[in-house]
Amino acid sequence: MSDSAPTLAVSSLVTALRAAGCVFAEDEAELILSTTTDPAEIAAVVERRVAGLPLEHVLGWAGFSGLRIAVDPGVFVPRRRTEFLVRQAAALAGPGAVVVDLCCGSGALGAALAVQLGRIELHATDVEPAAVRCARRNLAGTGRVYEGDLFEPLPATLRGRVEILLANVPYVPTDDVGLLPPEARIHEPRVALDGGADGLDVLRRVVAEAPRWLAPGGHLLVETSERQAARAVETIARSGLLPRVVGSEELYATVAVATRPDGAALPGPSGG
Structure with a gap:
């Protein structure tokens, strides 16, 4: 019975x-x-x-890298493929690393990386107030979460010190947003999905600013799609960072990695 x-x-x-x-x-x-x-x-x-609500919003959590990450209604749901980005970051960093997570959403990436590395100095930002509230719960005791656009709310003292810069930026081309499943299209914030005409608008903004924030030898990791990878590499190379692309067929994941060369001078206020 x-x-x-x-x-x-x-x-x-x-x-x-x-x-x-x-x-x-x-x-x-x-x-x-x-x-x-x-x-x-x-x-x-x-x-x-x-x-029609996403299962994660109904349950109040999403499984990510073996963790239960709190996910509130209206907050971007972390995808399993993004676990690949976290694994790549963990392989490049060590305990105590200075880590910044841009477009952090629920804070899943920072939370997972902190568990894998044991101890990091973690800073995370998101422009969506609902995401910031959610991330602050998930990262309580682990890192600081700031509300604002990309690098804008970060302390200036982080410039030139960031060893790992995570940026799970929106990369769906604007015309393709309407083709997404209703769970994403209706229930997740458009700002977390829409990457502009070719899907790379936010990536370009991150790459343009990244050299001023990365430490020598520091790494920027950005999730993108396989078809966008070549253009992402071109954008990274123009910034003076050293690009490479890694992928996972199992997770259908593509990550562009950009490294600031050791000894490279920080660009001036106008970039370069």
Whole structure:
């Protein structure tokens, strides 16, 4: 009896989710039941999910690099492919590294990197107030979170000291935003998705400023798409940083890495 009851609960939950068009109904059912076993709460969760809300917003958390990251409604949901960016950053940094996470969203990248490295000096920024509130919860006791546009709210004392600069910038071309799944298009902030005409507008802004913030030998890591990688490399090279691209077929992830050469002088206020 005790074995059949949970099986029956999972089965009925899967049926309801599948009927609503959830492709990964079995996985979603397991996640829901790992969050609550209260029948009334389960019914409420299913109702919201069937209405089209992202599962992570319904549950209140997203799985990322083995962590449960709090994700509030209206906040960008961290994607599993971005775990690849975090792994690349961890391979380039050591304990105590000075890390900046731009466009931090929920703070998932900084939280995951801090766990992997053990101890870092972490600063994160986002322009969305809802994301900043969420990130401050996820990074409490781990790092400082600032509200503002890219580098603008960061302390000037970080200039030339940043060893790892994470930038999970929006990179969907404007004309393609309408092709995204409704969960993203409707329930996530457009500013976290829309990267301009070719998807690289925010990347260009980050790359233009990055040399003034990176320490000699420091690294900027930016998620992009495979088709945008060549243009991203050209943009990085023009900034005086050394570019390379790494990818993961398993996660369908592409990351551009830009390194400030050792001994390279910081550019002046107008860039260069």
